[in-house]
Amino acid sequence: MLVISIILICITAIAFYTSPKKFKDSYISKFNDKFSKYFRTPNSTPASSRKPSYSSNEPLKDPTPLMITPDQVKNYDDRPWRPFRWPYHQTMSIFKLDMNHWLDMDKYYWRYIEEKKRIWMTYGKENIDWLPEGYEPSFELMQIVTDHMLKRYPLLFTLVEDKGEAGGKIVxxxxxxxxxxxxxxxxxxxxxxxxxxxxxxxxVVLKNPKDDLHYLVAAAVPFPGGSFGIDSKLGQHLDVIHEDVPYYKEKLKRSMERWFDRLTPNDPVERASWYISWDHKLKVNNVYQLPKFVPDLKADMESMDPKDFNVRVERQTLRKLPKSGAIIFTNHPVFYSIEEMKDEPLVPSLIRKILYEGPQDIIKYKNFDFFRDYIVGYLDSLVKRQIDLGIISEDTPLKTLPTYPFAHWSKTDFDLVNGWNNPKEKVNYLQKAKEEKVHKNQ
Ligand code: HEM
Incomplete structure (x- = not known):
């Protein structure tokens, strides 16, 4: 019996390995579809440092100095995020964070900082606020950010005076x-x-020892992207903050709680999510506009060329501070036009698939059904272009990129001087962003 089983297994293995590639790909793809929820999607760069990590006893190292000058930052790009997953399930999708990338630099730095000032002057506590218990962790955060900037970017931030722990710094x-x-x-x-x-x-999130729940105690959030103010989230615990997030209760809540409980200051992580809009606004994107500010949003959307639609990646990091134990969650928008990614294998196909066949509640939450019929012709033309150019074939299995969450062309040996410029499309959307019509709440 044993001998017969071994012979059968060998025959099956030989048949599989000698079968046509097309059959193998479709078999592997079906296997991935079925079992992918049990595996973390393979990702890029470098594989060893991007494995998910839940606990590590190694203390964080100081960041490596990146000797870029202010002039070089003008041509510098964030890492090329492409967080498109298929199959698309709501999961935590976190990866170990290399601390060199905690607060990345890019050519839009000045725009973000100026916008922060404008939003603070115009909207004040709607976007930046704190509870009394949020002061101490915010102070620790300020010290840690200062230290990080001085060590990571010695030519961008310089120490003018150091009065020690009790006196503070001038930078x-x-x-x-x-x-x-x-x-x-x-x-x-x-x-x-x-x-x-x-x-x-x-x-800034703190655990309340009375109920063991995590509460938002301070926040500087000028770029929520959607139509929410921080005033509605401050003092709330994470379940309330994520109340409207699709599949939060079923798919995220328990793993997040477990993960928060195990988090130490040595385990920073990052994740990225995304949505689509037809503008580059930082505070409120057009796709999340409210009728009281833009009564005819459809006309606003259809006044744009489909080529002007952008993916807004929400690049997020999480780390625990050593003294206060507060959890620091950062969020940072990075825009990529669909046009600049048009020749990247499978990117238009993945976006199209997710817009129409992604989980229903996510489609609603991200307003995909509001604009997808308007840009689908454009997406189809890009998919056809990729087939015509031989970038993909009709049979290429549609699945998460092997370099997820980054572009297929991203190098694992991060280029320390030039950043991550797209080798084909040199993009700078600043002029376009300046020309965009600004609505009253933006
Ligand atoms: C591992 C930890 C976390 C996970 C997996 C997670 C996941 C999510 C997801 C899936 C969304 C929906 C938007 C998207 O697709 O990204 C979301 C929204 C949001 N998250 Fe989290 N989150 C985490 C931690 C936090 C923390 C620590 C905060 C800090 C308060 C936070 C604040 C928010 C806010 C404000 C929103 C927007 C809610 C809205 O649309 O009204 N998240 N989060």
Whole structure:
């Protein structure tokens, strides 16, 4: 019996390995579809450092100095995010974060910092606010961001004066030409200094020992993208904040709670999600506009060329601070036009598939059904173009890119000087963004 089983297994294996490639691909693809929920999607760059990590005893190392000058930042790009997954399930999809990339630099730095100032002056506590218990962790965050910027970008941030732990620091931001006097007593709330150094949104979360739940205690979030203010989230716990998030209760809540409980200061992680809009606004994207501000959103959308539609990647990181134990969640928008990704294998096909066949509640949450019929002809033309150019074939299995969450052309040996410029399309959308019509709440 045993001998017969072994012979049968051998015959099956030989038949599989000698079968046509097309059969093998479709078999492997079906296998992946069925079992992918049990595996983390393979990803790129470099494979060893991007494995998900839940606990590590190794203390965080100082970041490696990146010797870029303010002039070089003008041509510098964020890493090329392509977080398109198929099959698409709501999962935590977190990866170990290389701390060198905690607060990345790119050529839009000035725009983010200026926008932060404008939003603070115009909207104040709607976007930046804190509870009394949020002060101490915000102060620790300010110290950690300062230290990170000085060590990671020695030519972009310089130390003017160090009065020690009890006295604070004065730092010069070479990019904005601003002196940040963080000597004690502080003249402003710590999150405002953080917002003058880093272009990310920051959420400060503390565990309440009374109920063991995690609460948002301070936040500097000028770029929520959607129509929510931080005033509606401050003081709430994570379940309430994620109340409207599709499949949160069924798919995310338990794993998030378990993960938060195990998180140590040595395990920073990152993740990325995305949606689509037809603008580059940072505070509220057109796709999430409300009728009271834009009564005819459909006309607004259809006034655009489908080529002007952008993927807004929400690049997020999570880390725990060593002293206060607060969890710091950062969120940062990075825009890519569909046009600039048009010759990247499978990208238009993946976007099209997700817009129409992704989980129904996610389609609603991201308003895909509002604009997808308007751009589908364009997406179809891009898919056809890829087939005509031989970039993909009709039979190429539609699935998550092997380099997920980054572009297929991204190098694993990160180019320290030039950043991650798309080798085919040199993009700078600043002029376009300036010309966009601004609605009252943006
Ligand atoms: C591993 C941890 C976390 C996971 C997996 C997660 C997941 C998600 C997901 C899936 C969404 C829906 C939008 C998207 O597709 O990304 C979302 C929205 C959001 N998350 Fe989280 N999140 C995490 C941690 C946090 C933390 C620590 C905060 C801090 C308060 C936070 C604040 C928010 C906010 C404000 C929204 C937008 C909600 C809205 O649309 O009204 N998240 N999150």
């Amino acid at each position: 010069y931001n070479e990019l904005t030409k601003e002196t940040l006097d963080m000597t004690l007593p502080l003249k402003e709330q710590p999150l405002l200094y953080v917002s003058k150094m880093a272009k990310e949104d920051f959420y």
